[in-house]
Amino acid sequence: MRRGFPWVAFGFVVLLVVIAAAAPLLPLENPLRMRMPMRLAPPSSLAWLGRDEFGRDVLSRLIWGARASLTVAFLSAALAAVIGTVLGIVGGFMRGLPEWLTMRSMDVLLSFPPLLLALLAVAVVGPGVATLIPVLAFIFVPGFTRVAYAGVLTVRAQDYVEAVHALGARPARIMARTVLPNIIGPVLVQFSLVVSTAIILESGLSFLGLGVVPPTPSWGLMIGAARATMNQQPLLLLWPCLALTLTILVMNTFCDRLRDWFDPGAHRIGSSARPATPAPLHATAAPPEDGALLSVTGLTLTIGGATSALRPVRDLDLTVKPGETLAIVGESGSGKSLTGLAIMGLLPPIVQVLDGAIRLNGMAVTGLDAGALRDMRGKVAAMIFQDPMSSLNPVMKVGEQIAEAIVAHGGADNVAAQTRAVELLASVGIPDAAARAGVYPHEMSGGMRQRVMIAMAIANDPVLLIADEPTTALDVTIQAQVLELLAELKAKRHLAMIFVSHSLPVVAGVADRVMVMYAGEMVESGPADAIFERPRHPYTKALIACSPSGTGEAPKPIEGVVPPLGDLPAGCIFAPRCGYRQPACEAGTPPREVVGAGHVSRCFRWRDL
Numbered sequence: 001m002r003r004g005f006p007w008v009a010f011g012f013v014v015l016l017v018v019i020a021a022a023a024p025l026l027p028l029e030n031p032l033r034m035r036m037p038m039r040l041a042p043p044s045s046l047a048w049l050g051r052d053e054f055g056r057d058v059l060s061r062l063i064w065g066a067r068a069s070l071t072v073a074f075l076s077a078a079l080a081a082v083i084g085t086v087l088g089i090v091g092g093f094m095r096g097l098p099e100w101l102t103m104r105s106m107d108v109l110l111s112f113p114p115l116l117l118a119l120l121a122v123a124v125v126g127p128g129v130a131t132l133i134p135v136l137a138f139i140f141v142p143g144f145t146r147v148a149y150a151g152v153l154t155v156r157a158q159d160y161v162e163a164v165h166a167l168g169a170r171p172a173r174i175m176a177r178t179v180l181p182n183i184i185g186p187v188l189v190q191f192s193l194v195v196s197t198a199i200i201l202e203s204g205l206s207f208l209g210l211g212v213v214p215p216t217p218s219w220g221l222m223i224g225a226a227r228a229t230m231n232q233q234p235l236l237l238l239w240p241c242l243a244l245t246l247t248i249l250v251m252n253t254f255c256d257r258l259r260d261w262f263d264p265g266a267h268r269i270g271s272s273a274r275p276a277t278p279a280p281l282h283a284t285a286a287p288p289e290d291g292a293l294l295s296v297t298g299l300t301l302t303i304g305g306a307t308s309a310l311r312p313v314r315d316l317d318l319t320v321k322p323g324e325t326l327a328i329v330g331e332s333g334s335g336k337s338l339t340g341l342a343i344m345g346l347l348p349p350i351v352q353v354l355d356g357a358i359r360l361n362g363m364a365v366t367g368l369d370a371g372a373l374r375d376m377r378g379k380v381a382a383m384i385f386q387d388p389m390s391s392l393n394p395v396m397k398v399g400e401q402i403a404e405a406i407v408a409h410g411g412a413d414n415v416a417a418q419t420r421a422v423e424l425l426a427s428v429g430i431p432d433a434a435a436r437a438g439v440y441p442h443e444m445s446g447g448m449r450q451r452v453m454i455a456m457a458i459a460n461d462p463v464l465l466i467a468d469e470p471t472t473a474l475d476v477t478i479q480a481q482v483l484e485l486l487a488e489l490k491a492k493r494h495l496a497m498i499f500v501s502h503s504l505p506v507v508a509g510v511a512d513r514v515m516v517m518y519a520g521e522m523v524e525s526g527p528a529d530a531i532f533e534r535p536r537h538p539y540t541k542a543l544i545a546c547s548p549s550g551t552g553e554a555p556k557p558i559e560g561v562v563p564p565l566g567d568l569p570a571g572c573i574f575a576p577r578c579g580y581r582q583p584a585c586e587a588g589t590p591p592r593e594v595v596g597a598g599h600v601s602r603c604f605r606w607r608d609l
Contacts, residue, residue, distance in 0.1 A: 006257030007067075012250045020066040029057040031064040031217045040233045049239055052222070053229050057499050058236065065217040070247075072129055073198035074214075076136035081191050083137070084144025089175050090154030091145070099537045103149065106142040114139045118201060120209045132202055132211055139201075140194045147190045150573045152181030159391040160401075166410070168374045181395045193253025196248040203244060219244055239516055287458050292359075293496045294320040294343065294464055299356035300349070301338055303565070306354055310565045312338050313520045316356070320464065325490060325497040327511035327528070329543065332560040334517040336500045340466045345373040361463060378409050382457035386469035388449035394442040399425070399437025402459055410461045417473075424455040428603065430486055446477035449486065459487060465490075466498045471506060483510055504540075505547045508532060513598070516540045519562050519573045528598030536601040536609055572604070580605045 019026075019505045026093060029047075035055030043050045049058040051470065078570055092100030105253040109117075121135040155161060156179065164178050168390035199219075205211030206220025214221060226236035240592045254501040296318045303310040313335040320326045341347050343358055345365055358365040361380050377383075402424055412420055418437070425433035428451040441449055450470055457465055467486065471479040487510055490497055501507050508528070509512065516539060524537035535541040546557040560577035569576050575585040582605070590602045603609075 007035060008252055009250065009257050011253035013254045016066065016247060016250065018064060020070050023063045023067050026061040026063065028063060031056060031060040032215050033057075038428075040229060040234070040523070043235070050233065050235055052236055053225060058222075058239055061217040062239055064221075064245070065219045065222060065240065066243065068129060068212050068216055068218045069202055069220075069582050071197050071445075072132045072202045073195045075134045076198050077132065077140065077159070077191055077194040079137035079145050080194060081187065081525065084141040085148045087141070088145040088148025088150075090180055092149040093156055093171065093175050095178060102145060106145045109139075109142045110146075112200070114197075118205060119208075121211065122205060127205070127210045128213050129216075134268075136198050136201060140198070143188065143194065144190055145238075147186050149181055151186050152179055155179050155182045159385050159387075160393040163391070164353055164561070168371070178393065182393075188255050192252050195251050198234045199244065200248060203240075223558070232450060243459070250464070265339075291321040293319055293322045293324075293361060293608055294498075295320075295357075295359045296339075296343065297357045297359075299339070299342060299358065300354045301335070301342060301351055302354040303351055303515065310522060311354065311376050312351070312565055313342070316517075316522055318515055318522070318525070319529075320498060322463065322496050323490070323494045325499060325512045327499045327501060327507035327514045328517060329504055329507060329514060329564050330517035331500055334431045334465060334609045335518065335520040336502075336517055337468050340383060340468050340498060340500055341387055341538070344381060345378055345381070345468060346354075346377075353597055374434065375409070378405060378457075378460045378462060380462055381464040381466065382460070382462040383466040383468060384450075384453050384470045386472045388453045392449060392451055394441055397438050398449075402437075402452070405456050405459050419440035420459070424459055425452070427458075428455045428489075446474050446476075450474065450478075450482055454482075458493065458495075461493070462495070464496045464498070466500070469502065471501075479506065486510060498522075503547055503551045504532070504543050516543065519568060521573060523574065523601075524599075525597060527534075530596055530599050532562060534596070534604075536599065536606040537574075537603045538580045538605075538609065539574045541609060542577075559568075572602075580608060 002313055002556075019027050033056060035051065038047075038051050038055040039053055041051040041055070047057050047059065047551075049062065050059055053062065054207075087102045087106075091099040117139050121138070122131060125131045125135070133245070150201050158411055161174065161178055162474055169177075177565070179480050202211050203218070203220030203223065206218045207224040209224075211220055212218035214218065216442050222240040223237065226233075226240065228239045241314075251443060256381070264562060273413055296316060299313055299316040300311055301313040302308050303312060316339060320324065328339065338347065338351060339353075342353060343365065345368065347353070353366055356366075360376070363372075363376070363380075365373075365376070392398065396404075399418060399421045402421035403414065406412055406417040407414060420432045425437055430436050430448060436444070439478065441452070453470070465486075470486075471482050486497065486499075489495060490510075499507050499510055504514070511528040513526065514528050516523050516533040516537065518532070518539050524531065524535065524540045526536075531540060532544065535544060539558075542556075542558045546558055548555055558577060563573065563576070569586070571584075571586040571588055572581070572590050575581045578585065580603075584604055590604045593600050593606065595601045
C-alpha cells in the first residue's frame with residue numbers, strides 16, 4: 001500500500017520556517033534592545049524565556065536566530081544539492097572523461113575535513129551570512145555528487161532507461177525525466193543530513209566568532225554567550241541547544257518520511273521523455289520471397305572488438321515465418337538473450353556483430369541507422385524482458401508508459417494514447433483496466449506487471465514478438481496464464497514469436513519449432529514435436545531429462561557447467577559433459593546434419609540416440 005505524505009512532519013517544518021520568516025511581523029520585543037537592569041532575569045510574563053546577559057529578550061532572539069540559521073542552512077543545502085546532483089548525474093550517465101573529472105575533483109574535496117575548509121574559507125573571506133552560504137555549499141557539493149552518482153550507476157542499467165534511449169530521447173532529457181526522478185529519494189535523504197549539518201556548522205562557526213556577525217541573533221552566538229553565564233542562569237544555554245536539537249530532529253524525520261514517499265519502488269514523481277515521432281515503417285517493408293519474416297544467417301557476436309576471442313554467439317542461423325513460434329532453449333550463458341537483443345538492435349556497446357546478416361520484414365537490421373532502428377522497434381518487432389520490475393519505470397503509472405510507447409511511434413495523440421492504453425490492458429486480461437492504468441508497477445503483482453509488458457509490446461501492432469524468458473520470475477500458475485495469453489495473442493494477431501527459455505517443458509505448449517543453443521552455438525533445431533519425441537543431440541536429451549516430468553520421475557541434472565567463453569573446449573563444445581562422447585568428438589567439430597524433415601543436429605552420434 002502506498003505510504004501517505006508525511007503531513008505531520010511537513011507541518012512542523014512549515015511551522016518552523018513560517019515562524020522564522022514572520023519574525024518581523026510577530027509582536028516580539030526588539031532582539032537587539034538591551035535592558036541592563038534586567039540582565040539574567042528569569043522567565044516571566046514580560047519575557048517568557050527570560051533575559052540574557054544584556055537584558056535582551058531570549059524568546060525574541062531565538063526566533064530571530066532561527067531566521068539566520070535556517071536561511072544559511074537551507075540556501076547552502078539547496079545550492080549544493082543542485083550543483084552536486086547535476087555533476088553526479090552527468091558523471092554517472094555520460095561516463096568517460098566527464099565521469100573522471102567529476103569524481104576525481106570530488107575525491108580531492110572530500111580529503112579535507114569540512115570544518116577546516118569552512119574555517120579556512122571564512123578566515124580568508126570574512127564572516128557573515130553572505131559568506132557562509134557559498135562556503136557551506138562548496139563543502140557539501142561532494143556529498144550530493146557521490147549520492148547522485150551512485151544512484152545513476154544503478155538506474156542507468158535498468159531496461160526502462162534503455163527503452164527511453166531506444167525511443168530516441170536525448171541524453172539531457174533522459175537524465176532529467178527518467179534518471180533524476182529515480183534517484184530523488186537518496187538525494188532527499190542527503191538534503192536532510194546536509195541541512196542538519198549546515199545548522200550545526202553555522203552554529204559552531206558563530207560560536208567561534210566566524211559565522212553570523214553580532215549583534216545579529218544566531219543560535220551559535222547565543223550558545224557562545226550563554227557559556228559565560230551558565231552558572232548564574234543555565235536556562236540561557238538550554239533554550240538555543242533545545243532549538244537546535246528539535247530543528248534537526250524535525251528535519252531528519254520529515255526528509256526520511258519524504259524519502260519513503262518518493263521511493264522509486266513505491267511512488268511516483270515526474271514523467272519520461274516523449275521523443276519525436278518517427279516515420280511509418282510497415283508500408284516500406286515486405287517479407288522476403290522465401291516467406292520468412294525473420295532470417296538470421298551466420299550471426300557471430302564478439303565482446304571487445306574483432307580481435308577478441310570472446311564470441312558469445314557463433315555462426316548462428318535461424319528463420320521465423322509469419323505466425324510461427326520459434327523457441328530458443330538453453331542454459332544460462334548459451335547466447336539466447338544476446339541473439340534476441342541483436343535482432344532488436346539493442347546489443348550493449350561492448351558486444352558487436354562481427355559477421356552475419358539479420359533481415360527482418362525485408363530489411364537488413366544490421367545496416368539500419370539509429371533512427372530506423374527506433375522506428376523498427378515496437379512497430380515491426382517488440383521485445384518482452386524477463387524482469388518486468390526492471391523494465392517498467394517505477395515512477396510512472398503503467399498507463400502512461402504504454403501511452404508513451406504509442407505516442408513515440410506516432411500512433412495517436414496523448415489523449416487517444418491513454419484510451420488505447422486502457423484498451424490494451426483489458427485485452428491482456430487485466431481486470432478494471434481503467435483503474436489499473438493509474439497505478440504504479442509496485443502496486444501490481446508479478447503476473448500483472450508481465451501482462452503490462454505484453455500490452456506495451458503489442459501497442460504498435462508489431463509482426464514479431466520476442467519474449468525473453470517472460471515467465472522466469474513467476475510461479476507455476478501464473479506462468480501458465482502468461483503462456484496462454486501469449487498463445488491467444490499470437491492466434492488473434494497472427495504474430496510471429498521468438499520465445500527464449502532455459503526450460504524445454506515451458507515452451508512445449510507454445511512452440512512450433514525449437515532451437516537448442518549451447519555455449520553460443522546452435523546444437524539442434526527442428527519441429528517441436530520431433531525435438532520432444534526424438535531428440536537428436538545429447539544436450540537436448542539431457543535438458544528434457546533434467547526437467548520435472550508428469551510421471552513423478554526425479555529430474556536428472558546435467559553434470560558440469562557451461563564452459564567460459566575464454567576457455568571453450570576443442571571439437572564438440574558439449575563433449576566434456578556428454579555421456580556419448582568418443583575420441584572423434586574432441587578431435588573435430590561436428591557438422592550440421594539433416595536428421596529429419598526440417599530437423600538439424602550437430603552431433604557425430606545422433607543416430608545412436
